[in-house]
Amino acid sequence: MKKSVLFLLIGIFLSATAWAEGDATYKNTVRTFLAQRCYKCHGAELQKADLRFDTLTLDFHNEDVLLTWQNIADMLNLGLMPPYEEPQPELAEMMPVIDWITASLKAHYEAEESTGGQTVLRRLNRNEYRNTIRDLLHLDMTIFDPTDAFPQDDEEHGFDNIGKTLVMSDFLVEKYLDAADQIVQRAVLPGPPPEVKTHEFTFPIMRGAGGFLTPASRRLKQGYDEIFRRPDDRWGYMSIDRFRKGVSHSGMYRVRVRASAHNQQHPYDKALRTDENEPMRLGIVAASGRYGDLRQSNTSDITLAEFEMIADGKPRDYERELYLDESYVPRVTYPNGPISLYWRSILRRYHPQLYDKTDRRKLSQREDQELVHRQTEVAVMNYLGPSIRIYKVEIEGPLYDQWPPPSHTSIFGKRDPNKIKPRDILTRFATRAYRRPVKHSEIAHILQLVEQREKAGASRVQAITMGLKAILCSPNFLYLYENEGQLDDYALASKLSYFLWSSMPDEELFALAKKKRLHKPDVLRAQIDRMLKDEKAQAFVENFTERWLALYKIGEMPPDPRNFRLYYQAHLEDAIKKETHAFFQHILDKNMSIAHFIDSDFTFINRDLSLLYRIEGVEGREFRKVKLNDPKRGGLLGHASVLTATSNGIETSPVVRGVWVLENILGTPPPPPLPDIEPLEPDIRGSTTIRQQLASHREIATCNECHRHIDPIGFALENFNPIGAWRYGYGPKKPKIDASDVLSDGSKFDNLVGFKKILMQKKDQFARCLTEKMLTYATGRTLEATDRPEVDRIVNDLKTQGYGLKDLVLLVATSEPFLTK
Incomplete structure (x- = not known):
């Protein structure tokens, strides 16, 4: 209690501008450092990246102010400020500034009780809805897709399970009604089995x-x-x-x-x-x-x-x-x-x-x-x-192995539906559909609807189907239940299952929730381990990798069949995704270091993909682990899935690939280009090189601030063509590719291998990026500045434990943002 009060008082003092301005370290060290080292680019006359520090206040309750101070601390820690071409401060000059900002932010975070940082009421996205119907009613979804007519889910930062973007509309409500009709018609099969x-x-x-x-x-x-x-x-x-x-x-x-x-x-x-x-x-x-x-x-x-x-x-x-x-x-x-x-x-x-x-x-x-x-x-x-x-x-x-089929018995059991009370059937079904115990009041109006239908002449089964449809269209089914504060066991069971399975909890999770044991740390960890071994965890492997790495974009701009015949001849659109899924799955199963995503000496390919990678000795369509003798191909940056997703099907762009690395590997996405800057089109006529074009582009001061971070990274990947095959030049009578460059922090590299060595030195930065991506996916919300202390804790614990991917999943699923609303 005393400790909490102490933190609260510290937070109040540290976040008060009047107190901070009187602080000697701030006045004599921090403000002086910013004036001498930063105002030149972020002052009254020039505001690179739209950042101005000379008027920056210490009102940490202002989200923009808080993010700016956090950005300063990050840039100093990463060695990205001041730019390497400017005179560099000694460590002794810089560390007091970093320490002061870090301590001030930490105290604010500990005192802040954010009304943000909570998952907005989250609707099931299309994928989650489909999987939930499959598991709720034991329906075969090989062909049947009740979401076929649903509108595409909106996304934020690449993720399609963010609560605030999953809005409801009249059109979608209408489609839910249609889907419920189709689902119940397939699930409820009274009478004798069809003739074989x-x-x-x-x-x-x-x-x-x-x-x-x-x-x-x-x-x-x-x-x-x-x-x-x-x-x-x-x-x-x-x-x-x-x-x-x-x-x-x-x-x-x-x-x-x-x-x-x-x-x-x-x-x-x-x-x-x-x-x-x-x-x-x-x-x-x-x-x-x-x-x-x-x-x-x-x-x-x-x-x-x-x-x-x-x-x-x-x-x-x-x-x-x-x-x-x-x-x-x-x-x-x-x-x-x-x-x-x-x-x-x-x-x-x-x-x-x-x-x-x-x-x-x-x-x-x-x-x-x-x-x-x-x-x-x-x-x-x-x-x-x-x-x-x-x-x-x-x-x-x-x-049929049994009649009635599992879809029917999951609702009515094996008894005659006409001899079961509708209340019993609907209560049992709603409890599973709502993923928590139902209240009497929640069933009463549905039961009334059923009774009215039966009085109007409908059979007992026909009347009950109306109640089933009403349950499937209820917000209690369509939205994930989360209570305020610390999640109760039922809410935790759902959050966990939609994180790892993209579907509803199974009977074991429900049983633990009923006994109020799921929240116990040892039980929770055991369940996470069990769930990751279940075949339904393939949903996590596929959905998270496709959203984190933007693999869902594959197919949006298919490669030109005239120039990339192999892509179609070898069915590479499926194969390149399967490689990345299998690679992620292996690192997860073996709890290997996430550093393998940056560089590795193995991958998973089949014969089709071996043709693209020019790896001999791989036969058959099944994917298998192979040792890589070529250091250029190791890690995600050598995966054809990533390289295809970051191309337009005709040619590559160092800008697109550079932005991808900043967003998904380093976690430092650049701001969007200014609206009055014309987009750069790659030159496919061969009159000038893309490097020369980008050099001209960087002569625009407002463009240079971002492109000096983006372009060098993109050039490191230029030896890969639009479908991920290695190339040494852009084509006959066109220039050879120069993959060397200098990063914005002054790090030099000669080729992709050298660039990956630099990335390996930034392993902690990558760990933070992956943590933030996974935490976003797991919680169904974008992270806020107030999540920073918990992200720091996860990253530090992950480093102590050896950077294992499975350890990261455990840390995320047992973190404060995940366990609370």
Whole structure:
């Protein structure tokens, strides 16, 4: 008690301007230092980075003032002020200033009782909503996505789970109502199980469309359908024309395809550019005719299975049990076939004696069509390239391990719903949906709705479904429950599960919350450890890395297929993300030092990614840990995911990549450019280098303040092209890449390897950045200045414990900002 009062008094005195101005250290040391070392760039005449120190007060209750003093302390500690080109103060001159600012800030933080620093009532984002429905009702979400029609979640600092940005709207409320209808309809399945049916389809399985060679093969009536290329927007899907309405019930289906693979090795290498060492693959891609033509790319497409084939021409059965939504149809694809296949080029180049050189411009439309038919049939009969032949497709189902299914019994149990009191059903369901015990008043109005429906003639089950929908549209379900102050055990269970699983608590967490034991330190740590080992923790690995590293941007500006063919040929968009996910997962599981994110001698790749990285000896599609002999590739800065996410698909920008490193590795994001400064476009004509362009840009004084921090970092990464492949120059007859530079603190490097060595010396700074990112993600709010002491404590404890990533997760989940609201 006395200690608290003492801190309060110190805080009051230290935050009072009159007291501070009378302090001898402040007047004689701090203010003098700022006047001599800082006013030149941050004074009355010039305010670089929009910062002015000569009028800076000591009113720490003013957020801008507090952040400015914190910024001064950070810049001095990091050696970034004064700039290295200016005369540097001796350590003995600088340390009293740092000590005074640090002590003053610490005292203020300890005394401040911020009304901020609290998570605004936080709505479930799309991902959390989807996962919660999955776990609440045990629904298979392979295809079903109730958030399909929801608007995109707004984000802040890259994170899409920040409470104040997750606003509600009339439009979203309407979509929640629609989603609840769909969810309950799928979950509640009274009555007998659907009849198991077997559908069998043989040649011709697809009777129309398919490009040029597939219809030509069909016209030859050889007893099979044939696929010649991988799927794209228009072609490459072998649909079942006699099954366009799809399956009649959602559920598991046994899909069996009899197929053969031909000509994995072929003489058309230069024309088709397939990987002749990779086994040919047969894919199952489901789609619904409600969303478009099933014979081409469809907005509902989802890949359900892939099989490696033996390319000896012998028919074999490929079978898998797959979940299909009502109306969905399984279609067959050749996912690693040729990207493009031009039959005229094949005939002209490899079978010139068979190519008809008739001038098609002189033909009528009908004559031209007849010529194309004849020539494509000739091409098929003489084709020596890879293809997959489909002889039969069987679909059997729906198959259920139990009836009623888990979704139904999770609501009604195994008893007859007509013999259970609606209050019991709704109370049990709402308790799980709201993730806490429900009050009688919260159920009363829902129960009244159910009773009214039943009196109006609805069956007991139909009436109860209305209550279920009302619960799923309730703010108690849509928003995360957090009580004020120290979180109670139920609120803690939810906060923990949405941090590590992006979903609701499981039964073990609920049981501990009910016993009021979850908040106990040893129990909490044990649960964190258990949860990280659960397969649902993959959500943390994927969601946090994609938000922290901005990997969600991959695909927004896809690479130019003409210049980066390998990106599409090797399916790199998925592979590059999986590398980073597996890398993060491994460091987490082994509690390895976060320094591996800066530099490491290993990564996780498969054969596809090894082609990009030019690493030999990696076979198969499965990702495995490989030792890196090339120091340039180690760490996140060598990951193709990061390098692709920071490119525009055509060319690289040192500015974009430099800003990315400042924001996500060093935690010192630059301010946005001034509105009257024209954006710099990279020169793709080769008339001047990007380095020369940026040098000209820095001649603008207002630009130089930020670009001297940004540009050198970006140049360190210039040897990586837009998809992360290594390059030595920008192309033929264009200049070689110079990756050397000098950082704003005077540190020099010759190349990427040298730059990473400098970053390793800033490991504590990176630890702070990662801590702030993870704490933001875990709490669902942006951090405030008053969070600084707790961030300092976590970083210091992390350093003492050896910088382990798992230790960081534990420190964040047991921190004051996480355990309180």
